[in-house]
């Protein structure tokens with residue numbers, strides 16, 4: 071049961087991340103997200119990192135209140151949000167943008183396809199006319215391109 075709630079929350083978060091990215095970050099909170107589209111190698115933190123806090127708060131509240139009041143579903147939802155945060159961090163900050171040099175490259179077709187899709191997102195430097203707002207759910211064409219490249 072707990073695993074199922076965590077699993078569903080995790081993939082629900084992918085949808086939430088897509089929605090937030092497309093309509094909030096590239097919308098009325100663009101002033102917090104724009105510096106992620108115009109990277110500055112001199113500074114480690116980006117204003118964009120504020121979104122980690124925005125998602126960390128509900129996760130922390132769910133885990134704390136859920137365990138205080140024995141509301142286990144709520145607690146597992148908190149863990150699901152946390153798991154997504156960790157996955158997002160590893161894929162987006164570490165693997166794609168190399169903000170921490172923990173691992174540089176991968177032969178994993180799925181990871182490479184995620185990176186390819188996100189690089190397409192970064193081709194656009196402005197608020198409007200973006201594409202590939204999701205992270206872990208990748209359009210087939212990027213998987214196919216990576217498959218082809220790995221076979222070649």
Ligand SMILES: [Zn+2]
Pocket residue numbers: 091095096103107191200
């Ligand atoms: Zn963006």
Ligand SMILES: [Zn+2]
Pocket residue numbers: 106162167188192
């Ligand atoms: Zn990015």
